[in-house]
Amino acid sequence: MVTLKGVTRTVRLPDDQELHILRGVDLAVFSGDHTAVIGRSGCGKSTLLNLLGLLDLPTSGELCFQGTPVQKLGGNARAKLRGSSVGFVFQQFNLLPGRSALDNVITPLLYAGGATFWRRREIAMDMLDRVGLAARAQTHPNMLSGGEQQRVAIARALVRRPRLILADEPTGALDVDTGQAVMALLDTVATESGAALITITHDVNVAALARACYRLESGVLTPAETPAKATAVMPA
Template sequence: MTSLSPSETLVSLRAVTRSVTLPDAQHLHILRGIDLEVLSGDHTAIVGRSGCGKSTLLNLLGLLDVPTSGELEFLGQPAERLGSNARARLRGSTVGFVFQQFNLLPGRSALDNVITPLLYAKGREFWRRRELAMNMLDRVGLADRAHTMPNMLSGGEQQRVAIARALVRGPRLILADEPTGALDVETGQSVMALLDTVATETAAALVTITHDVNVAALARACYRLDSGVLGPMSLEEAGAPV
């Protein structure tokens, strides 16, 4: 794991664009000139309507994709100079993903689901995988549900298992894509409080991609993504419809 001071830049995007070529050879411009800096310890929310490019931006932040143009640096390394294998290794050790659909393995217990990322670890982390997974389940309040199958867990419990899985390797960057979208309001608030608490305790950066202004208002920095353009959003604006 890379050690960072709380104020050190984790991810930096400068004039980043992302476009794709359609079957008729036309270009679809998804992101346009994105400037964003994520520091270790930040809690950032990015708000926007469906189809505005939020998931594309998350894929760039998580090294699942590279920009069409512009500069993206992750831990000071230009993403375009990293091959797919190097990006996968960096992503696996540094980034934790939390999704709206919990994506738990249906035939595996909560414990086995949390262990999954550790199967790609090395050394002590690999050999201590069961202990580390149990500790993380305990941290999210589900130690007593470790051997329960996902279909026997509530929606909130499933999301907490997903959070434990995302955090078990101690990521420096937590990317949450509509993490409360499948939950009721009260459970969603509990899940966001848990994410914020763990991120704060570990000095990890938390970036929440959401259409829910109530979720965005929990962050310390808010941005609005509209038609591929990212701009600052005040906490007062977070109360306005998206």
């Protein structure tokens, strides 16, 4: 699905010094994988997420998405690939406040073509039903609980059937029980659709739900033992 080989990301600071954010990152994620990347704030997680989500390009190294070297694609081609193949789930939900839950889920389908565009309402309602929110379709975000808002965000991320799902601190704004329920839902829906799921987190309880785990520290990515598997509680 996505591979990184020797990927670095360096930015030049105003004083002309170079800041090395990622240092020789190697990673391979396949369809159906659930991979967690754990690390403290400032370790480069957001930069890695931007690369995986085709929002940015490496300074050096190779980034391939479904076998295609991303550096060889122009900006429009990357945007088209990102829109059709990558789904983002953010910590802060990023829902449109003046729109209903259904309208929020429909939004990505406005850029689809053919039958998908004309069936966008039906497709979005089906996805809301899958996350248990069909009855709340016309409700605006400010009238939804934190867990319900996150489920709307998940439905929006999955509505175009992306091949890669990127979850950025997806439970950071939720209580423990709601967070575990959200992660179980995200994992289940991703598994059913055969998508690869990458969770970027500092929470070992979230990482424990993944099947492969990596630690990012000072821009260096290394394999890590999946933490606390024995104590991870999956909701009924």
